[in-house]
Amino acid sequence: MNPEPAVILEQIRAAVPAARPVLLRNPGPAGQDSILLDTASAQDVFRFLKTAPGLEFDLLSNLTGTDWPEPATAHSVGVPPEIPPPPAQGFLEVVCHLYSTLRREGPLVVRMRTADRAEGAHLPTLTPVYRSAEFQEREVFDLFGVVFEGHPDLRRILMWDEFHDFPMRRDYVAPDDYEYEPTPHEAVWERAKEHYAVPDGTSETGAPAPPQSLGLADEAACEAACSPLREERDRLSPNPPASDREVTP
Amino acid sequence: MSAPVDSLSQPRFVAGDNGDRLLQVSLGPQHPSTHGVFRMNVDLDGETVVRLKPVFGYLHRNHEKIAESATYLGSIPYTDRLDYICSLTNNWAYALAVEKLAGIEVPERAEYLRIITAELTRLINHTAFAGFILGDMGAWGSALMYAFREREKILDLFEDLTGARMMCNYMRFGGCRCDTPEGWVDRAKKVVAEYPAFLDELEQLLLGNEILLARTRDVGALPAATLLDGGITGPLLRAAGCAYDVRKVDGYGLYSRFKFRVPLGGHGDCYDRIMIRFLEMRESLAILREALDTLPAGPVINPKVKVRAFKPPVGEAYARIEGPKGELGFYLVSDGSPRPYRYRVRPPSFINLTLLEDMCLGRDLADVVVILGSIDIVLGEVDR
Amino acid sequence: MSAAPKWIPPGIGLLQGLAVTGKNFIGSFFRADRMTTVQYPEERVTLSPNSRNIPFLVFDGGDPDTGLRCVACGICEKECPPQCIYIVLDRDENGKSLKRPKVFDIDASVCMNCGICAEVCPFDSIFMDQEYELSSADRFKGLLFDKATLAKSATYHAKIRPLEAAAVAERKRAEEAKRAAAQAAKEAKAKADAAKKAEAPPTISNARPAGGSASPPDLSPTRSGQESDPPKSTQPTAPEEAP
Numbered sequence: 100m101n102p103e104p105a106v107i108l109e110q111i112r113a114a115v116p117a118a119r120p121v122l123l124r125n126p127g128p129a130g131q132d133s134i135l136l137d138t139a140s141a142q143d144v145f146r147f148l149k150t151a152p153g154l155e156f157d158l159l160s161n162l163t164g165t166d167w168p169e170p171a172t173a174h175s176v177g178v179p180p181e182i183p184p185p186p187a188q189g190f191l192e193v194v195c196h197l198y199s200t201l202r203r204e205g206p207l208v209v210r211m212r213t214a215d216r217a218e219g220a221h222l223p224t225l226t227p228v229y230r231s232a233e234f235q236e237r238e239v240f241d242l243f244g245v246v247f248e249g250h251p252d253l254r255r256i257l258m259w260d261e262f263h264d265f266p267m268r269r270d271y272v273a274p275d276d277y278e279y280e281p282t283p284h285e286a287v288w289e290r291a292k293e294h295y296a297v298p299d300g301t302s303e304t305g306a307p308a309p310p311q312s313l314g315l316a317d318e319a320a321c322e323a324a325c326s327p328l329r330e331e332r333d334r335l336s337p338n339p340p341a342s343d344r345e346v347t348p
Numbered sequence: 349m350s351a352p353v354d355s356l357s358q359p360r361f362v363a364g365d366n367g368d369r370l371l372q373v374s375l376g377p378q379h380p381s382t383h384g385v386f387r388m389n390v391d392l393d394g395e396t397v398v399r400l401k402p403v404f405g406y407l408h409r410n411h412e413k414i415a416e417s418a419t420y421l422g423s424i425p426y427t428d429r430l431d432y433i434c435s436l437t438n439n440w441a442y443a444l445a446v447e448k449l450a451g452i453e454v455p456e457r458a459e460y461l462r463i464i465t466a467e468l469t470r471l472i473n474h475t476a477f478a479g480f481i482l483g484d485m486g487a488w489g490s491a492l493m494y495a496f497r498e499r500e501k502i503l504d505l506f507e508d509l510t511g512a513r514m515m516c517n518y519m520r521f522g523g524c525r526c527d528t529p530e531g532w533v534d535r536a537k538k539v540v541a542e543y544p545a546f547l548d549e550l551e552q553l554l555l556g557n558e559i560l561l562a563r564t565r566d567v568g569a570l571p572a573a574t575l576l577d578g579g580i581t582g583p584l585l586r587a588a589g590c591a592y593d594v595r596k597v598d599g600y601g602l603y604s605r606f607k608f609r610v611p612l613g614g615h616g617d618c619y620d621r622i623m624i625r626f627l628e629m630r631e632s633l634a635i636l637r638e639a640l641d642t643l644p645a646g647p648v649i650n651p652k653v654k655v656r657a658f659k660p661p662v663g664e665a666y667a668r669i670e671g672p673k674g675e676l677g678f679y680l681v682s683d684g685s686p687r688p689y690r691y692r693v694r695p696p697s698f699i700n701l702t703l704l705e706d707m708c709l710g711r712d713l714a715d716v717v718v719i720l721g722s723i724d725i726v727l728g729e730v731d732r
Numbered sequence: 733m734s735a736a737p738k739w740i741p742p743g744i745g746l747l748q749g750l751a752v753t754g755k756n757f758i759g760s761f762f763r764a765d766r767m768t769t770v771q772y773p774e775e776r777v778t779l780s781p782n783s784r785n786i787p788f789l790v791f792d793g794g795d796p797d798t799g800l801r802c803v804a805c806g807i808c809e810k811e812c813p814p815q816c817i818y819i820v821l822d823r824d825e826n827g828k829s830l831k832r833p834k835v836f837d838i839d840a841s842v843c844m845n846c847g848i849c850a851e852v853c854p855f856d857s858i859f860m861d862q863e864y865e866l867s868s869a870d871r872f873k874g875l876l877f878d879k880a881t882l883a884k885s886a887t888y889h890a891k892i893r894p895l896e897a898a899a900v901a902e903r904k905r906a907e908e909a910k911r912a913a914a915q916a917a918k919e920a921k922a923k924a925d926a927a928k929k930a931e932a933p934p935t936i937s938n939a940r941p942a943g944g945s946a947s948p949p950d951l952s953p954t955r956s957g958q959e960s961d962p963p964k965s966t967q968p969t970a971p972e973e974a975p
């Protein structure tokens with residue numbers, strides 16, 4: 100059974116006068132309309148949603164982020180009837196799905212948006228209200244770069260601490276540091292060649308030879324791709340693996 | 349993963365809150381009790397746990413990013429690999445989310461097949477759990493081997509139906525990929541009919557065992573309200589006495605047609621968590637018997653759904669099911685393209701770890717292993 | 733529930749457990765349901781016909797080169813979740829498509845045996861094999877399967893998956909019959925047209941050649957319930973040939 104966000108919206112307005120909630124319609128057939136909260140009173144609103152009799156959304160099931168580098172796309176997905184001033188630049192969004200285990204209702208979709216995707220990517224933490232937000236907020240911080248103010252232990256959770264970027268952002272570019280192997284995929288192969296300046300069999304006109312079924316067919320290419328890797332590895336580790344040593348009969 | 353690598357093998361001393369000298373033990377990542385590659389930084393005062401910080405991410409592959417660059421169909425095989433013991437429930441949760449997103453109807457027979465496969469998956473998971481937790485307590489071998497022997501029978505059924513034992517890749521948007529092969533339902537009925545005898549045997553092996561009782565009773569108990577606040581769902585929550593089962597609450601699929609009870613625990617300790625799973629298996633068997641007996645004829649997939657170039661309309665949807673480990677949800681945002689704009693898994697294993705520290709505080713180090721085992725995590729889902 | 737159901741003297745639970753262990757131990761010598769180990773590789777279990785592993789390409793007739801059903805449309809390449817398929821369309825010297833793959837590679841080290849390629853193929857040309865002994869000492873070349881390795885006969889397909897192969901054959905027969913019927917209707921129409929033209933004053937002396945009988949057989953996908961994706965995405969991404 101789904102709650103009525105429009106009704107709850109009015110209740111929020113009555114209970115938390117400082118809040119400026121907005122109803123966002125879901126254009127899809129799922130019909131899960133959502134409430135957009137302003138960040139200043141968000142914690143109060145969540146506390147109200149959790150405790151108010153008749154609401155009692157006591158289970159924060161899901162908390163996650165979404166990256167909207169182009170606000171227009173965000174508006175095509177969630178169209179508010181009362182249109183708030185769209186942020187000129189993109190923004191990050193945190194979406195929460197709340198359930199009431201007592202009244203067996205849900206999901207109530209509540210979202211918050213950051214001011215931008217750089218310095219303004221701050222949101223209040225929900226961990227004091229819902230403990231289940233603790234790890235999920237760390238994940239959103241780790242993968243999207245939303246800073247949750249007041250979070251007790253905001254560290255990276257899935258990526259390693261020394262990692263710098265936010266991989267779930269739309270404009271994330273994966274670092275080009277793979278260990279390349281002979282592959283049938285020419286896109287990867289081209290990148291591999293950039294890295295290792297593979298002496299490939301360029302044709303007379305200078306155009307690169309078509310990357311034919313690499314590997315199986317082309318022993319030389321295979322060897323050429325591997326040898327810089329081997330050199331690199333040998334340089335790093337003084338003892339090459341046994342498989343690479345000369346085998347004397 | 350903040351500690352330098354060389355320090356992990358050395359015992360370290362850290363300062364406690366009141367100036368105590370605490371021994372920091374890095375439990376895992378390569379430890380049989382951690383069910384994969386999972387690490388806990390445990391600060392000990394003597395033998396007592398004072399602080400516990402889980403460290404994740406050793407198996408992180410950014411499943412969500414991969415899914416956002418794959419087609420909707422292309423993500424189904426990847427969902428198999430989240431909780432790799434329960435591929436079929438993962439399939440179902442994802443298919444359910446996409447069906448909500450696109451407003452797709454599912455034929456009746458497909459719903460029945462989904463329930464049958466999902467309940468068989470629950471049997472597999474709970475049976476394997478019984479074996480694993482015994483392993484955590486030091487009883488390597490017997491219980492796990494008995495559990496796996498029975499699990500094989502269900503995996504054979506899966507192989508017959510879906511083509512693979514673990515990575516089933518069976519459900520599709522609007523139904524299931526293929527119908528049951530000839531004689532499959534009878535074979536399934538036979539497995540279901542023989543299963544209670546095995547459960548009796550396993551219960552006889554475990555539940556009265558004094559060592560097991562000593563290790564699990566009153567260990568790791570938290571009140572239901574705390575668990576709910578921590579987002580903990582599934583058998584853990586029900587073991588603490590909170591009657592919350594998504595199968596009953598949401599009635600997704602055709603679960604509202606079936607008669608089954610939701611077992612509840614009284615204390616929420618590790619013993620209850622084991623018992624709950626045994627009782628749930630009995631209920632799953634009841635659902636299976638009914639579903640296999642009343643399996644209707646008909647198509648197994650909605651023919652209107654495209655296989656190639658599937659594009660749901662613009663919008664978003666969140667759908668969840670009662671996975672064997674807890675509430676498994678998928679949140680999808682579609683911008684009308686063949687790839688999801690946002691794809692999110694709500695992994696029960698991951699969120700159930702939120703309160704691991706609270707459960708372990710004040711207990712011995714050996715209890716940490718049992719408590720972690722009783723939460724029943726799979727690292728493929730925790731790290732994604 | 734947490735309290736044990738009733739008080740039992742200490743040690744009884746352990747003994748009960750040991751009885752179960754003993755039953756299993758003794759049973760493992762002579763009871764079939766407790767003797768589950770298969771002595772691989774001397775013994776093998778029979779695989780279910782549905783069991784799937786690495787994909788293979790089906791060819792009709794005796795020659796894997798000419799009989800390959802694959803038309804290199806690239807749908808499987810596009811849909812493959814881990815992107816382990818690599819196809820290059822074969823072209824003649826004028827650059828015209830020959831509707832067959834010049835290169836068809838599957839990287840078995842990447843393939844996750846999901847079967848989506850077989851599912852989306854509109855030409856019934858790729859299916860899942862049941863070969864599971866695929867280990868190789870060479871992790872690059874030994875695990876990159878080319879067209880020659882992947883090609884297997886329709887007879888083999890019928891052997892490992894009789895039901896699926898029969899369904900495919902049935903579908904093919906139906907398509908053939910439909911095509912023949914369409915062809916016959918076309919010819920009849922052409923004949924009627926010609927007869928009509930013959931009756932009419934011969935203003936256009938050289939009538940069109942009899943209705944398109946020289947056109948290649950229709951290869952459009954007709955699998956029911958599936959959207960027909962024209963095999964146009966075959967534009968190979970191979971680099972331009974040097975002039």
